[in-house]
Amino acid sequence: MSGEDIKTMPNEKGQSEHGDNYEYKKEAIEAELAEHTMSVMDAVRAYPMACFWAFIMSFTIIMESYDVFLIGNFIATPAFYNRFGAPDPATGIFYIVPKWQSALQMAGQLGALIGVFLAGPLTSRVGYRWATLFGLMLMNAFIFIMYFANSLPVFFVAQLLEGLPWGIFIANAPAYCSEIVPLRLRAPATQVLQMFWAIGSIIVGAVTFVYNDRMDDKAWKIPIALQWMFPTPLAILLFFAPESPWWLVRKGRIEEAERSVVRLARKSRLTNPGDTVALMRRVIDLESTVTAPSYVELFRGTDIRRTLIVCCVYAGQNLAGNLIANQAVYFFEQAGISHHLAFALGLITSALQMIFVMLSWILTTHFGRRTLYLWGTGVNVALLVALGIAGSVGKSNAATLAQASLGLIVAVSFTLAAAPVSWCIIAETSAIRLRPLTTGIGRATYYIIEIPCIFLASYMLNPTGGNLGGRCGYVWGATGLICWVMAYFFLPEMKGRSYRELDIMFKRRVPAREFKTTEIKVEEDE
Template sequence: MDHNEKPTATSTGVHPVSDNDERRASVQELKEKDVYHSDLLVDQELMNNAFDAENREHEQGTWAAVKSHPMACFWAFIFCFTIVMESFDMFLNGNFVALPAFANKYGVMSEDGKMAIPTKWQSALFQSGQCGAFIGVLIAGPITNRLGYRWTTIIGLMLMNATIFISFFADSLTVLVIGQAFEGVPWGLFIANSPAYASEIVPISLRGACTATLQMSWSIGSIIVAGVTYATNQWTTQWAWRVPLALQWIFPTPLLILIFFAPESPWWLVRKGRKQEALRSLERLGRKGMTDSVEKLAMIERTVEIEAKIGGNPSLLDLVKGTDLRRTAITCLTYASQNFAGNLIANQATFFFEQAGMSTDFSFQLNLITTCLQFAANIGSWFLLSWFGRRTIYLWGTFTNAVFLFILGICASITQSHSTNYAQACFGVIISVVYAGSLGPATYTIIAETSSVRLRALSTGVGRAAYYIAEIPMIYLASRLLNPTGWNLAGKCGYVWGGTAVVCWVLAYFGLPELKGRSYREIDILFNRKVSARKFKRTQIDVKDND
């Protein structure tokens, strides 16, 4: 026997160990060291590819990522643009109550001698759509897990086209409210899927900017509504509100055609075992001729395998198990907090300006100016999120709005004059713009990144459901605060929303982690290790860690 050969005992004696035996022993040793005992996680070639892809994404700057993934940016924007329909309708309802023709048709005489929509119907117009959307977001996760982001969104767009008919032909507030409820269901599908899809198809450095385009879509919807209602607010016929309702049909069909040709999320395809399709999707998302798609696929396979070994097939119950409970709580609280830091003033801006003492025509003009400023702030948020991160922008945005909300309340509490009316209107504009440039877009990025990939479709849906659970009663409260047939507090509502903004800030300071620049594998590890939210940014994760 060659003295260099390794002997091994057998029932028939001693014989040399073959190369295959050594290879199997090496693999077994690696498996024993790996808590997941996964063949994939000890495939050295695949793991090296995964390491290379993740390191490359960490090193890649924002502009370089845009140049290397132009189609990923395009498709992320298209999916996020579906939110323009919910935005359009939400702001449209806020403007309906300020349209003289609509108030004359469906309103009652208020104490000041003007026609106004009763508080219960005003809040119903807002709440009905949100109730429908609540149903939509709850069913979005299971549908998406089965059909994928692409087909779920296509189904939503078909439903949107059909349900607009109810609102357009409504001849009473009751039917209009019912129409809004039906329209809300596809809204829920869009808002649950869009941030998740956008976050999964773009590189790490682009996640903040691309998911923040959701807030820009809200601004685009509000700009269109502001322009249309400003043009029709002097009309005295039913077309003053039917024309804006009909304009909803300009969105679904073009988006449906585009999304039919969109690539599916490679993360979803890998979870379904369709790796060749995932590779093709990665090739479509990157610049033509890119050669790192195989490495990116390996990175996705690695993360999906780790999560699968931890939790298996996703279910709603998984959202409240183990470390996923913490992630779900962050998603839900962050989403719900959008209702407590000035957003409801922005949603009813025209009506707020009227209650602050502005004329109807000037209120519509000011609302148009506000929406344009919000759009500019949204674009600015892309750079802020890339430079400063999510936690920083959220905390400073919430703190700033809390201060302005309290100042708004003070302006409304002192002896009223022409100057105080304008001051209230100005602070209403500032609060709306600050929201649109900070915590508004940051929220969409946070909820898209916080959940595990395995539970993302479910988590974004449940998080948005938490938003609606908080929003529905808050809409009624906001209507009561502003409406002359309610409490008629005008700018004094700043005290209420300033107080709730402070609560949001405190909760975020202690519970909201910084996820900027982290891969999904790193985020999983940080949550699994139960790292404090304030230490996420400083904690180092090795590229070879699989825990």
């Protein structure tokens, strides 16, 4: 039987319900104390290969980012909208009509919504490594459809299919990264996902900036073809990656888990991999039940609270300015910026986002998750309201520059606090045994919220739709304020907490604002 099929929770005498001595508790305590005493740099020196493999797994996020921004940029590319668009009756200028703008930008998210529901059971069964390899091979195949697309419906289908592997990548990457690194590295290892999202947008911004002046099919075919530079090299690297030792322990494969720990750590600093695995066994025993993990379990007992936190944080990524970042070039154009300058500003925005994500590693390590999320979301709400005011004062050169500047600041500030810290919160909140399912359903919530928001965003910005320009800041400011209020009352501080401590606090139903001050003794198991 697998580790998920056996209930080994120790009783008061230190024995499991199967009568086995709970011998590894001492080793588990030693390993947990060692992690608590590590500094960030100590953790990096002790686990260099864990950092490397987290970096490689995070790289898969580039593919979703690249394609999301690619479609957004195509809508503002003359060759694309002249080929597939319709003329404006008033001006005669071609554009992609709002319904197709929205459809193209939500197709990938719809596919990813299906993909994340597939990712949970698939990963629980075969592991993070094989599930991700499967997704990379699917990605290679589906790029062909997009490359040879000759109509908007075919582009829609291609985006839908490409979304399936996106769902696998986005569900697996934060969970895998959080499981292979020690406690002190959980924040930077998961926040690097946001950096790769920014890198994907930089690459696509640079490519479309170079080709947006072309008036033939290569203006969009070359950027599409460049997607092939990611899946195969990543698949080769990940074939040699170690499986998450936490997943192996969940499956009862203890010896393989120890070998995985050895591969992740520097041998000279790893005294006993068995201690680290004992720590994992202790946490998994706290969570173990007689049934296999299921989506139904996410909404039972104390796990429903953890599931709702993950879902709300994921939803918040779409409701506090992120969609302005995803449509930056189009936003700049509708704000009155020239076509060429709009592409340049989009590229500058992406570059600044990458820099600010790296700054967020320092802020999260110092201030914690809850504090940074609240301050970051609060600042963004204020900036969005200011954007709305700038869009309401009438048309002038000053108003145009103000809208463009505030749009850029909103897109960048979002990646300094709320966006990167969300990945850390998502990875830490879920129970270990339910992590693939929790991250999957959390990301599904992201897409369920994003799909109607994309329609709303496209309608608000399109000149034949709402034509709101900067006044869309009022809408996103209101939704961002709702996110801030929810976070204030329900988001706990998880900085410096081991997975055992988090399990215990959630089971004890500790209020969110008391997580930071609650003391959990190292010998406690419930």
